[in-house]
Amino acid sequence: MDEELSWQAVQERDASRDGDFYYGVLTTGVYCRPSCPSRRPLRKNVRFYATPAAAEADGLRACKRCRPLENRADRRTVVRIEQLCRYIEAHAQDTLPLEALAQRVHLSPFHLQRQFKAVTGVSPKQYVDACRLRALRQGLRGGSSVTRAIHDAGFGSASRVYERAATRLGMTPRQYRAGGAGVAISWAVSRTPLGLLMMGASDRGLCFVQFGDSEAALQQQLRSEYPEAVLEPMGDAQRAPFQDWMRALAAHIEGQPPARQLPLDLRGTAFQMKVWAYLQQIPNGELRSYTEVAEAIGSPRAVRAVASACAANRVALLVPCHRVIRGDGSLGGYKWGLERKRTLIDRERAAKAGD
Ligand SMILES: [Zn+2]
The missing domain is CATH 1.10.10.10 (Winged helix-like DNA-binding domain superfamily/Winged helix DNA-binding domain)
Structure with a gap:
């Protein structure tokens, strides 16, 4: 996140950046959308967050004026989506169609897409893939054969892993x-x-x-x-x-x-x-x-x-x-x-x- 640009958006109350990030005010314990009509805080009291969940994890609560959770994901939806994340982690090896995931949280597939992204910062599919890659690494480390580990991790075929290998499995040049x-x-x-x-x-x-x-x-x-x-x-x-x-x-x-x-x-x-x-x-x-x-x-x-x-x-x-x-x-x-x-x-x- 570019803090310089984010701070500029906050100063301008730039509504077009709403949903891209949230800013928290440490002195008041509240977090807001960029467009919040409240008085601008001092820069030194401000912290930026990619998601409402991240701001809440930092101990902040949603602002009552700009209501950062509303229209995107209300409090109950945040909880449901967090539960859905746990469910995906436990069932990453199963096929997890978007429709089935949406049913579990009583949302339409369309709304799940949007709200999942608003809460976690990634799409449900990206989240599933990340869980599977983690399981794959664990399987390989545990000594399973590669074919076995690939299937156990929930990837339907080796070629799907290969597609991601260049960007995900192998891409840790900095580490x-x-x-x-x-x-x-x-x-x-x-x-x-x-x-x-x-x-x-x-x-x-x-x-x-x-x-x-x-x-x-x-x-x-x-x-x-x-x-x-x-x-x-x-x-x-x-x-x-x-x-x-x-x-x-x-x-x-x-x-x-x-x-x-x-x-x-x-x-x-x-x-x-x-x-x-x-x-x-x-x-x-x-x-x-x-x-x-x-x-x-x-x-x-x-x-x-x-x-x-x-x-x-x-x-x-x-x-x-x-x-x-x-x-x-x-x-x-x-x-x-x-x-x-x-x-x-x-x-x-x-x-x-x-x-
Ligand atoms: Zn606000």
């Missing part, structure tokens, strides 16, 4: 950055048509997919990319999903469609995350130049930074940095050797031509 402090990564090595491949997974998904010449070299690489993480060989509980993932990647290397359903745990700067997200959208069998990628992500002058982000990729194949080449058609670089890059490009092209 983690590189290094992986406090993260446990289990790893396994397998032979593929392009040489030894190591996969490393955190509780969120794959964070390391790389080729190497020997297991020792791969372990060293993993250690250098996640110096702070706890590394351990994959345990029995994870063996089955790992084998599934390995099979999917081996098939991809042979030219099959890419294994899109695998959960990823990407960690990087905001810019790197942007580049990697774009790379995942380049269709199988197509190529882009570094310049095209820079333009596509809205940073046309950051061509070199795009190349660096490709070089910093830790998840081969799934973040297909091999699909980016120089504008003159030459291959440019590849972290795992130009021979592998050429092979991957050729196989994906051949597979596309065969479609």
Whole structure:
């Protein structure tokens, strides 16, 4: 919330901002809408809140003049919606259609949408998704197989998780950055048509997919990319999903469609995350130049930074940095050797031509 703009709206009694935020006056213990007709408080006594619930949690009560709860959600509705939140948390693994949720609180779906958002700041669907992602993380941490954890958490299919993975599951660059402090990564090595491949997974998904010449070299690489993480060989509980993932990647290397359903745990700067997200959208069998990628992500002058982000990729194949080449058609670089890059490009092209 931009406090400067909010304060300006309060001073102007800007009714168009009503519902966007509330302001509380610490000296009177009351919170108001921006448009409240009461006398303007002193700036130093004012605090801003995104929702009435947040203001109430801070011990403030609704103003009797501007009635911040009225027309949006009265007190009883706030309580009902809070109860609905508890219900969603306990039943996140079930299907929760909006109509059914609305019936539980005796509101129309339309009013539930509006009032849920007014009270919590998010839509019911966003709230359900957040609960499911939390359950998924817990399931993965508890050692369930990924497929199992995805279904137990209430997601109908792995692809729905994948859609969110880039933005929700993996997007904690500020919390983690590189290094992986406090993260446990289990790893396994397998032979593929392009040489030894190591996969490393955190509780969120794959964070390391790389080729190497020997297991020792791969372990060293993993250690250098996640110096702070706890590394351990994959345990029995994870063996089955790992084998599934390995099979999917081996098939991809042979030219099959890419294994899109695998959960990823990407960690990087905001810019790197942007580049990697774009790379995942380049269709199988197509190529882009570094310049095209820079333009596509809205940073046309950051061509070199795009190349660096490709070089910093830790998840081969799934973040297909091999699909980016120089504008003159030459291959440019590849972290795992130009021979592998050429092979991957050729196989994906051949597979596309065969479609
Ligand atoms: Zn007021």
